Amino acid sequence: VQPVLEIEDVTVVYDSPSGPVQAVSDVNLTVYPGTIVGLIGESGSGKSTLANAIMRLLRGNARLTKGQIRVMGTDIYALSKRELRTFRWSRMSMVFQSAMTALNPVMTVEKQIVDTFRSHRPQMSVKEAKERARDLLRLVRIDEKHLRSFPHELSGGMRQRVVIAIAIALEPQLVIMDEPTTALDVVVQRSILNQIQELQAERGFAILFISHDFSLVTEIASRVAIMYAGRMVENTEAKVLLPEVDHHPYTEGLMRAIPRLTYEDVVIEGIQGHPPDLIDLPSGCAYSPRCPYATAACMEIRPTLHRLSHATIECHLYSPTKEGDSEWPAKQL
Ligand code: ATP
Ligand code: SF4
Ligand code: MG
Numbered sequence: 001v002q003p004v005l006e007i008e009d010v011t012v013v014y015d016s017p018s019g020p021v022q023a024v025s026d027v028n029l030t031v032y033p034g035t036i037v038g039l040i041g042e043s044g045s046g047k048s049t050l051a052n053a054i055m056r057l058l059r060g061n062a063r064l065t066k067g068q069i070r071v072m073g074t075d076i077y078a079l080s081k082r083e084l085r086t087f088r089w090s091r092m093s094m095v096f097q098s099a100m101t102a103l104n105p106v107m108t109v110e111k112q113i114v115d116t117f118r119s120h121r122p123q124m125s126v127k128e129a130k131e132r133a134r135d136l137l138r139l140v141r142i143d144e145k146h147l148r149s150f151p152h153e154l155s156g157g158m159r160q161r162v163v164i165a166i167a168i169a170l171e172p173q174l175v176i177m178d179e180p181t182t183a184l185d186v187v188v189q190r191s192i193l194n195q196i197q198e199l200q201a202e203r204g205f206a207i208l209f210i211s212h213d214f215s216l217v218t219e220i221a222s223r224v225a226i227m228y229a230g231r232m233v234e235n236t237e238a239k240v241l242l243p244e245v246d247h248h249p250y251t252e253g254l255m256r257a258i259p260r261l262t263y264e265d266v267v268i269e270g271i272q273g274h275p276p277d278l279i280d281l282p283s284g285c286a287y288s289p290r291c292p293y294a295t296a297a298c299m300e301i302r303p304t305l306h307r308l309s310h311a312t313i314e315c316h317l318y319s320p321t322k323e324g325d326s327e328w329p330a331k332q333l
Pocket of ligand 1: 014021045
């Protein structure tokens with residue numbers, strides 16, 4: 001099967017007065033049709049930058065300096081501006097992190113959905129676009145009386161549903177969702193998440209689901225990609241995200257940081273330290289200052305990707321040639 005999304009060796013840099021900020025470095029990722037892939041990493045790890053790069057929405061001081069991004073086999077950086085306009089939203093779409101600002105505050109819900117149809121399907125009549133708008137609202141379970149509402153008249157959860165409705169309006173094969181539920185309270189978050197799963201199952205599009213909430217991502221996604229300091233340090237099957245399975249030390253740290261209900265208490269163990277400065281990245285492994293397994297070799301030599309049966313992991317721990325050599329990190333501490 002042809003992947004809906006192929007990211008190859010992508011590097012994105014922001015020019016800044018103090019030097020180039022390496023926000024995304026050498027990232028590789030493949031998403032297959034109809035699957036949900038989670039993308040996690042702490043704040044500043046490059047998730048939104050990567051999402052913007054996929055949508056070819058990098059602006060101002062941001063540059064794709066290396067790599068290729070293909071959506072449905074098409075190199076999106078090779079498209080003309082015009083081709084890109086038709087491609088975006090009809091083949092790939094995005095639910096932005098700041099969903100509240102994604103809607104036009106002075107336009108009714110109906111007008112915003114109708115405009116989406118009309119700008120991409122000029123041959124569609126206003127009448128048909130209005131009918132489709134009504135269908136879409138029903139699909140995301142909003143009463144059609146809200147077609148005439150303005151965004152400020154809707155609750156946060158309803159606004160987010162409208163944003164999702166617009167993102168899937170033109171039936172794209174790939175929908176990027178950047179923290180789609182983060183701004184909402186837990187109950188609303190849960191209901192939107194269920195709805196995203198239902199829509200996905202019904203319509204069959206693929207989702208790149210971005211979040212810093214580890215448990216949320218493992219629940220919704222079949223595969224999970226983990227970013228650290230702009231690098232994709234692991235790409236794993238979601239179902240093996242268990243403490244007893246081999247993972248990147250950062251992934252292990254994230255798993256330990258999930259609140260766990262034990263018989264006596266809630267155990268939360270955070271990861272010590274801070275991510276590195278993206279202007280002055282360590283020469284070796286970017287995680288070495290925080291890694292419990294780090295050796296001198298880790299601080300000098302950047303690890304490469306190692307393919308295990310359940311995951312691809314960028315860490316010297318899993319390098320087959322380093323076995324038995326004490327200079328290299330080992331699991332038994
Ligand atoms: P969050 O979880 O907070 O949304 P993120 O993983 O989406 O974080 P990005 O927004 O992609 O992270 O940012 C990645 C890095 O790029 C951050 O360190 C950020 O400071 C830097 N960055 C983002 N935008 C710019 C910019 N316009 N100029 C310079 N640096 C930037
Ligand atoms: Fe830790 Fe070394 Fe692996 Fe980096 S390469 S994550 S420092 S063990
Ligand atoms: Mg972000």
